[in-house]
Amino acid sequence: MLQMVCTGCDHTEPVDVRVYDCPWCGAPFRFVDGMPNADTSFPNSIDPHEQGVWRYRRLLPVEEQTDPVTLGEGGTPVVRLDRWGAEHGLPELRAKLEHLGPTGSFKDRGTTLLLTALRAAGVERVIEDSSGNAGAAVAAYAARAGIATRVFVPASAPASKLAQIAAYGAEIVPVEGTREEVTEAALAALDADTVYASHNLSPYFPESLKTFAYELYEFSADDLPDHIVFPVGNGSLLLGAARGFADLAELSAPARSPRLHAAQAENCAPIVYAHNHRVMEDAPEWSATLAGGVAVAQPPRMAEILEALHDSGGTATTVSEAEIREAAMSLARMEGLYVEPTTAVAFAAAARLRREGAIGEGQKVLVPVTGSGLKDPLING
Ligand SMILES: [Zn+2]
Numbered sequence: 001m002l003q004m005v006c007t008g009c010d011h012t013e014p015v016d017v018r019v020y021d022c023p024w025c026g027a028p029f030r031f032v033d034g035m036p037n038a039d040t041s042f043p044n045s046i047d048p049h050e051q052g053v054w055r056y057r058r059l060l061p062v063e064e065q066t067d068p069v070t071l072g073e074g075g076t077p078v079v080r081l082d083r084w085g086a087e088h089g090l091p092e093l094r095a096k097l098e099h100l101g102p103t104g105s106f107k108d109r110g111t112t113l114l115l116t117a118l119r120a121a122g123v124e125r126v127i128e129d130s131s132g133n134a135g136a137a138v139a140a141y142a143a144r145a146g147i148a149t150r151v152f153v154p155a156s157a158p159a160s161k162l163a164q165i166a167a168y169g170a171e172i173v174p175v176e177g178t179r180e181e182v183t184e185a186a187l188a189a190l191d192a193d194t195v196y197a198s199h200n201l202s203p204y205f206p207e208s209l210k211t212f213a214y215e216l217y218e219f220s221a222d223d224l225p226d227h228i229v230f231p232v233g234n235g236s237l238l239l240g241a242a243r244g245f246a247d248l249a250e251l252s253a254p255a256r257s258p259r260l261h262a263a264q265a266e267n268c269a270p271i272v273y274a275h276n277h278r279v280m281e282d283a284p285e286w287s288a289t290l291a292g293g294v295a296v297a298q299p300p301r302m303a304e305i306l307e308a309l310h311d312s313g314g315t316a317t318t319v320s321e322a323e324i325r326e327a328a329m330s331l332a333r334m335e336g337l338y339v340e341p342t343t344a345v346a347f348a349a350a351a352r353l354r355r356e357g358a359i360g361e362g363q364k365v366l367v368p369v370t371g372s373g374l375k376d377p378l379i380n381g
Contacts, residue, residue: 209240
């Protein structure tokens with residue numbers, strides 16, 4: 001039976017879109033049996049008449065007859081990056097172009113299921129806290145669902161980042177203070193009629209990202225990557241991929257799952273620190289980074305991320321601000337691929353993992369392009 005289980009203390013709750021954290025320990029939930037409508041095998045569970053995320057609706061935690069809130073997300077192509085790869089010792093490098101989503105980032109792949117579940121539950125008002133890609137995705141899908149949205153943002157967020165959110169008709173609420181204080185202000189605004197549509201805490205968001213792994217398997221089962229390197233802030237895409245590969249194993253699909261690696265900016269690397277030191281005591285003070293999408297000092301799903309790295313045989317590494325900038329610029333120059341700095345973190349990390357030997361010579365490597373360069377341009381770059 002579809003249930004939610006706490007990632008901190010294993011407390012279980014019936015599925016409810018209004019419950020976003022554990023009443024006992026405050027940790028986020030994940031689903032148990034997140035494929036309630038699956039058929040006997042992976043191929044039999046695919047709807048061949050659908051494209052993108054909803055091609056796999058039988059493997060998602062929604063009723064079969066639920067009408068999806070969709071903008072055609074998912075179904076992203078994979079392309080080879082021969083020139084950039086050769087220069088960085090990665091002759092078998094590929095990119096999966098998640099930035100081709102309707103709002104310009106991978107967040108659409110998770111938001112479609114989240115807003116589908118919210119609309120099916122009769123929700124009419126949501127709040128979210130994000131000045132970046134998640135805010136834009138939630139605002140867009142909420143507009144399509146006819147759900148009123150308030151997005152809490154840091155008062156310091158640049159106007160260019162807020163323009164897209166505002167265009168979808170969301171009400172923007174600027175908050176003075178730290179990123180944590182923005183979240184606190186959002187939570188303080190919750191009332192009986194409003195649901196917290198959190199991409200960090202809702203179990204629907206990472207569950208929908210399972211389709212990233214399903215697509216890789218459906219369209220290139222014989223040519224799966226040996227390694228996938230993710231830029232990690234809250235870690236939702238890495239977690240979604242890990243769950244997707246676990247589902248595929250349960251549906252007797254892949255013989256071998258790729259190693260999943262986490263890439264962070266040196267300036268803000270709590271996952272890498274926890275992976276290397278096992279404890280968070282004496283962690284450094286984190287500072288600002290060009291890669292705003294991975295500047296998350298306290299990821300709520302940290303324990304799940306560390307488990308996914310360990311279980312897949314992956315690792316975690318950091319890159320400098322100079323490496324981020326250089327990767328973003330050289331990908332555009334050499335491959336015509338205009339990525340946001342957050343995505344460049346993972347490309348720079350792939351090159352570093354190859355130099356340090358975690359990625360072997362000639363192995364197949366895949367990096368998701370999580371966000372378009374149009375969203376967060378590097379000035380003077
Ligand atoms: Zn708990």
